[in-house]
Amino acid sequence: MSARAPRRAIIVGGGIMGLSTAWALARGGAAVTVLDQGSIPNQRGSSVDQHRLIRHPYGASRGYTRMIAEAYRGWDLMWRDIGDTLYANTGTLALTASDGGWLADSQTTMAQEKIAFARLDPTTVARDYPALRADDLRQAVRVERGGVLFAAPIVARLARHLAARGVALRAQTRVAAIDAARGRVTLGDGETLAADVVVAAAGPWTGTLLPAMAAKMTPQRQVVVYLVPPPDLAPFWLRAPMVLDIDPETGLYVVPPRGGAALKIGDHVVAEGGDPDGDRVARSDEIARVLAAGAKRLLRLDAYRVAFAKVCFYDVSGDERFIVAPIGARAWAMTGFSGHGFKFGAALGLRLAATIEGRHAPEDTTRWATGEI
Numbered sequence: 001m002s003a004r005a006p007r008r009a010i011i012v013g014g015g016i017m018g019l020s021t022a023w024a025l026a027r028g029g030a031a032v033t034v035l036d037q038g039s040i041p042n043q044r045g046s047s048v049d050q051h052r053l054i055r056h057p058y059g060a061s062r063g064y065t066r067m068i069a070e071a072y073r074g075w076d077l078m079w080r081d082i083g084d085t086l087y088a089n090t091g092t093l094a095l096t097a098s099d100g101g102w103l104a105d106s107q108t109t110m111a112q113e114k115i116a117f118a119r120l121d122p123t124t125v126a127r128d129y130p131a132l133r134a135d136d137l138r139q140a141v142r143v144e145r146g147g148v149l150f151a152a153p154i155v156a157r158l159a160r161h162l163a164a165r166g167v168a169l170r171a172q173t174r175v176a177a178i179d180a181a182r183g184r185v186t187l188g189d190g191e192t193l194a195a196d197v198v199v200a201a202a203g204p205w206t207g208t209l210l211p212a213m214a215a216k217m218t219p220q221r222q223v224v225v226y227l228v229p230p231p232d233l234a235p236f237w238l239r240a241p242m243v244l245d246i247d248p249e250t251g252l253y254v255v256p257p258r259g260g261a262a263l264k265i266g267d268h269v270v271a272e273g274g275d276p277d278g279d280r281v282a283r284s285d286e287i288a289r290v291l292a293a294g295a296k297r298l299l300r301l302d303a304y305r306v307a308f309a310k311v312c313f314y315d316v317s318g319d320e321r322f323i324v325a326p327i328g329a330r331a332w333a334m335t336g337f338s339g340h341g342f343k344f345g346a347a348l349g350l351r352l353a354a355t356i357e358g359r360h361a362p363e364d365t366t367r368w369a370t371g372e373i
C-alpha cells in the first residue's frame with residue numbers, strides 16, 4: 001500500500017469506469033464501496049451491451065493511438081485477476097470511399113507510432129471480404145490486432161470478482177449529491193457516507209449528479225442494430241474482422257459475431273441529445289438510419305434479418321476527449337467518454353487509482369486522459 005493510498009473510497013456508478021476504478025483501488029488495499037442507482041450491472045448503463053470494440057486506428061490522435069497498448073495491458077491484468085479472458089481478437093479492417101480524412105490520418109499516426117498495418121487494394125478486399133462492397137474504395141487498411149470486448153459479461157464478471165474480494169456493491173442506491181471538498185456523498189434517502197476519496201463515474205447521468213459538469217458533457221442517444229446474416233454469409237462473418245467505414249457523413253462500424261455474441265452494426269454519428277432516463281425503444285427512423293449507413297458497405301443488406309435494436313447513451317464532451325479530473329480536494333469525476341471509452345476502462349481505472357495513491361500528478365492524468373500525451 002503506498003503512503004498516500006486511501007483507506008476508504010466511494011465510487012458512484014457501477015459501469016465499466018466505476019468498477020475498474022474500484023478494482024484498481026481495492027488492489028491497492030482500499031476498502032471500496034460502489035453505489036449505483038440501478039442494478040449492478042445496470043441494463044441502462046452505457047457499458048451494458050453484448051460488445052465494445054478496441055482498435056488501433058484512431059485518426060490523428062497520437063495519444064489515444066498510443067494508449068491502446070496500455071489498454072491491452074490493463075485488460076490482461078484484469079483477465080488474470082478475474083480468471084477469464086473476455087476478449088476475442090478479430091483484427092481490424094478500416095476502409096472508406098473518401099480520400100484523406102480519418103483513415104488517412106489513422107495511417108499517418110499508426111506509421112508514426114510503429115503500429116504495423118497493411119494497405120489493401122479494392123480487388124483484394126473484394127476477394128477476401130465478399131460480404132463487403134469494394135468497388136468504390138479509395139483506402140483500405142488491415143491491422144491484425146483489434147477486436148471485441150464482451151462488455152456486459154466483463155461488467156458482470158468484474159462485479160462478482162469485486163464482491164468476492166470484499167468490495168461493497170450497493171445497488172438501487174442513488175447518490176443525490178457529492179461534497180467534493182469533504183469526501184462525502186448524500187444518498188437519495190438522506191443517508192450520508194464518508195470516505196477519503198469519492199469517484200463519480202456516472203456515465204450519461206453525470207450532469208444530473210454534478211450540475212457543474214453539465215456544460216462539459218451531453219448525453220447522446222444512440223441506436224445499434226443486431227443482424228442475422230443470410231445463411232450463405234454466416235460462415236464469412238464468423239471469421240470476419242471488425243469493419244470500420246468512417247467518412248465525413250457516416251461512422252459505420254460492424255462488430256462480427258464471436259463467442260456467442262451476435263453481428264451488430266452502428267453509426268458513430270453524434271445524432272441527437274436525449275434523456276438516459278427516458279424511453280429506450282428504438283424508433284423505426286433510427287433503425288432505418290443505421291441500416292442505410294450499413295447498406296453503403298454491406299452487400300445485400302436486405303437479405304439480413306434485423307434481430308433487435310438497442311438504445312444506448314454516449315456521454316459526449318465537446319471535443320470527444322475524456323474528462324478525468326479532480327472536482328474538489330477529495331473527489332474525482334470521470335466522464336466525457338464520447339462513445340469510445342470502454343476499451344480504456346481497465347487502463348483508466350488503474351491510472352486513476354495510481355493517481356489517487358500519489359503515483360501520478362493529477363494534472364498529468366487529466367492531460368493523459370484527453371489523449372494529449
Ligand SMILES: Cc1cc2nc3c(=O)[nH]c(=O)nc-3n(C[C@H](O)[C@H](O)[C@H](O)COP(=O)(O)OP(=O)(O)OC[C@H]3O[C@@H](n4cnc5c(N)ncnc54)[C@H](O)[C@@H]3O)c2cc1C
Nearest residue numbers: 013015016017037045046047053175203312337341342343
Ligand atoms: C452504442 C454505443 C457503442 C459504443 N461502442 C464503443 C466501442 O466500440 N468501443 C469503446 O471503447 N467504447 C464504446 N462505447 C462507449 C462506452 O460504452 C462508454 O464510454 C462506457 O461504457 C462508459 O462507461 P461508464 O462507466 O462511464 O458509464 P455507464 O456504464 O453508463 O455507468 C454509469 C453508472 O452510473 C450509475 N449512476 C449514474 N448516476 C448515479 C447516481 N446519481 N447515483 C448512483 N449511481 C448512478 C448508472 O446507473 C450507471 O450504472 C459505446 C457506447 C455506446 C452507447
